[in-house]
Amino acid sequence: MFRIERKSGRYPLGINPAALLVVVFLIAYPMFASDFFTFQVGAYPLILGTIALSLTMLAGYGGMVSIAQMTVAGFAAYIVAILGTNSVGVMGLGWPWWLTVIVAILGAALLSTFIGAISARTEGIYTIMITLAIAVAFFYFVRQNYQIFNGFTGFAGIEPPTLFGVYWRDPTPFYYLTLAIAAFFYFAVRYGSRSTFGLGLQAVRDNPRRVRALGINVFLHRVVAYFYAGIIAGTAGVLLVWFNGRVSPGIVGVDMAIDILVIAVVGGMRAPIGPFLGAIAFVLLENFAIDLIDRERFNTVIGLAFLLVVLFSPDGLLGLWRRMESRIRLPRANARWGVRANRDDWHPAGSPERM
Amino acid sequence: MNEPGTAARAALPQAGQFALELNAVSRHFGALVAMADIDMTVRAGERRAVLGSNGAGKTTLFNAITGDYPPTSGRVRLFGEDVTYLPVHERIRRGLRRTYQISLLFSGLTVIENIFLACRGVGRGRHSLFRPRRDDGAMEMAETLLHAVHLDDRRDTPVAELSHGQQRQLEVALALSGAPRLILFDEPAAGLSPSERGDLVEILQSLPPHVGFILIEHDMDVALRVAERVTMMHNGRIFKQGTPDEIESDPEVQELYLGHGDNGGGRA
C-alpha cells in the first residue's frame, strides 16, 4: 500500500504547510464567505462530516458498518426538542439548555451502545442488516408516536441558547461552533487511533479470533466503540437540530442513513479527514447540481458519484487524492500524505487482506 | 491418568500442580469426529510435544484447550480450574497462550503494536484512550519480546509487509507476552529457515522453568530436542505417550508415523 517512512521531521517546526493553509482557510472562511456559504456550505458539511466520522470510526477502525449512526444523531436531535423548548406545543419540557444537551448526547451514546450490544456479535453483511433494521424500526416508531415524538410532523422552533451575548444560530458563530466541535472529534479520533483502545479496535477489525487469544474481550471492545461513536454522532445531532431548527422523522429515515454511508465511503475511511471530504463533496453536489438538473434527479447524481468512486477508488476521495499526488510530481506532498496513510494503514471493507 | 514415566518426577503431582487436565474431550464438526475421548494431563512447567500426521486432530486439540472451538463433550481444566465453559479471553487471562498454525496477526498494525496489544491484552488498561508511553510496563515488555524474536529492525513495519518467517516469529512473540504459564505452539517452525529454527529452539529452551508448553511439530529434530514427553495422535485419538526415547524406538510409531517420512508442513 502507501509505504512511506513515517518520520515527519521534514517541515520547519514540524508543521506541515498544507495543513497550516487549511487551518487558516477554515478560520478565515466566514470573513469572506456570504451568510449562505458560511451556514449551508460551511457549517452543514461539518455536521454531516462529524456524523460520518462516527461511522468511519466504527467501520474503518472497527470493521463494523453501522447504518444506524444517523439514527443515533437523530435521537439526540429529538431529545433536544423534547426536553428543551419547541414551538409545536408537544413535549418541550423547558429544561435548561446545558442539561438538555448533556442528556441528549448521553442518550444518543446509550442508544448507540444498545445498538452495539445487539449487533456486535455479528459480522459483515449481518451487521449492516441488523443496524438497517434498527434504523427503519426507529423511523417508523417516531413517525407513529405522537405522545412523545409528535409523529409525522415532528418538532419545530428549536433554538440554540443565546450565550455570552451571542445568538449562536447566526451563521458566523454557528460556523465556528461546528468547526470547533468537528475539529475536536477529528483530532480525538486521530489521536485515539493509536491509543491502546484504538489499536485494540483495529486489531478486532483485522482478526477478532486472534484478539480473543490475547485476552481481550472482543464483544466488550466493540460495544465500547459504539459508545464513543454515539458520543460523536449525538453531539453532531445536537448541532444538526440547531442548524435545522426542526426535527422530523425524515432525519432518521433510510435516505439520510444512506447519505451518511455514502459520505463516509466516498470520502474514504482510511483516515478521519475522509468523512469531511465526503461531506463537502456531498453538500456541494446537493447545492449546485440542482442548478444543472432536477431536484428529483439529485439521488441519481449522488448514486452515480458513489458508484464512480467505489469503482475507481475503493478508499474514496482520500485515496484518489493520494494516488494523483503520487502520480504527478509532488514527491514531497506524497510523503506528507503518506505519513497519514501509513499511520492509519488499514484496509477498506472488501479488500483481500480482510477476507 | 495412565501416563507411564511419572516416576521420573519425584512424586505423583497434586491436582494443583497440573497445568492442564483433559477428561474425555471430544470435538465433532457435524458428522466428522475430529477428536475423540482425549484424556491427557500436563504438569505445570512440563514441555510436551504432540506429534501426528495431518488431520490427526492436533490443532483441534489446541482449539478445545483455548476455547476457539470448545469441545463438544468432556471437561477441560486449566491450573486446577474447570474452564470448559469459559470464553477464550478468560482462559488467556489465566496464563494460557497460543500460536496459530497459519499466522493470525493484525496486518494493519505495526510489529511493535501487535506485540504491545498482546502484552496489554492480558493486563489492565485495555480500553485506555491514551497512547502508550515508552515507559509503559506493557510497552517495555513489548520491546523486550521484540528483541527476543529478533525483529528489532522491523519494529515499525506494518505486519502485512513481513516475510513468512518474520510473521512466524511474531506469532511466537505474541504467545510469550504477559506472564504465560502454559503455551500452545502450533507448528511454529513450519516454513522457517534452518537458522530461524535454531533461534526458535533457543527461545523454547530458554523459557523459565515454570513456563510449560505443548508443541505441535513435524520436525522431529525440533520436537524431540525440546520435549520431555511426547504424545502421539492418530485419527483424533491418543495413540502413544512417553518420553522422546520411548516414542522414537516404538515399533508401532515407526510403522505409523516415522515410516511415512515427513508428510507435514504443506497443509493448511
Ligand SMILES: Nc1ncnc2c1ncn2[C@@H]1O[C@H](COP(=O)(O)OP(=O)(O)O)[C@@H](O)[C@H]1O
Ligand atoms: N473448523 C473445522 N471445521 C470442520 N472440520 C474441521 C475444522 N477443524 C478441523 N477440522 C477437521 O478435523 C480434522 C482434524 O484436523 P486438525 O485438528 O486441524 O488436524 P491436525 O492439526 O492434526 O493436522 C481434519 O479432518 C479437519 O478437516
Ligand SMILES: [Mg+2]
Ligand atoms: Mg494442525
